[in-house]
Amino acid sequence: QVQLVESGGGLVQAGGSLRLSCEASGRTFSTYTMGWFRQAPGKEREFAAAISWSGINTYYTDPVKGRFTISRDNAKNTVYLQMNSLKPEDTAVYYCAAVCTVVGGTPVNCQFWGQGTQVTVSS
Secondary structure, eight states: OEEEEEEOOEEEETTOOEEEEEEEEESOGGGSOEEEEEEOTTSOOEEEEEEOTTSSOEEEOGGGTTTEEEEEETTTTEEEEEEOSOOGGGOEEEEEEEEEEEETTEEEEEEEEOOOEEEEEEO
16 A cells, blocks of 8 residues: 655746655555646546656656656655646646556556645646
């Protein structure tokens, strides 16, 4: 089992930045891939970014490439999502996910999920 707790969401103006954090507990953190997903109002949840257990491999969906950076600190059991140059279309609930299987650069299955944190970008 893995328990996940996200933090760092909030309200920001377009062009601003936020950093999301997700602290994990339970299974040894340094052994599994972590991901961030998001769900905008009225839309399905979508993949945003993922990072391998070592931190060497990172994956991003095209809309966030060059603006978002995923990283992890295995000593702190925490994964981060640094979001820069935010746009109103980035408004969503952001979910942290753990023990993800990546196929073709996209997590196709994650076993554990956090409760989500709201990110709102005003124009």
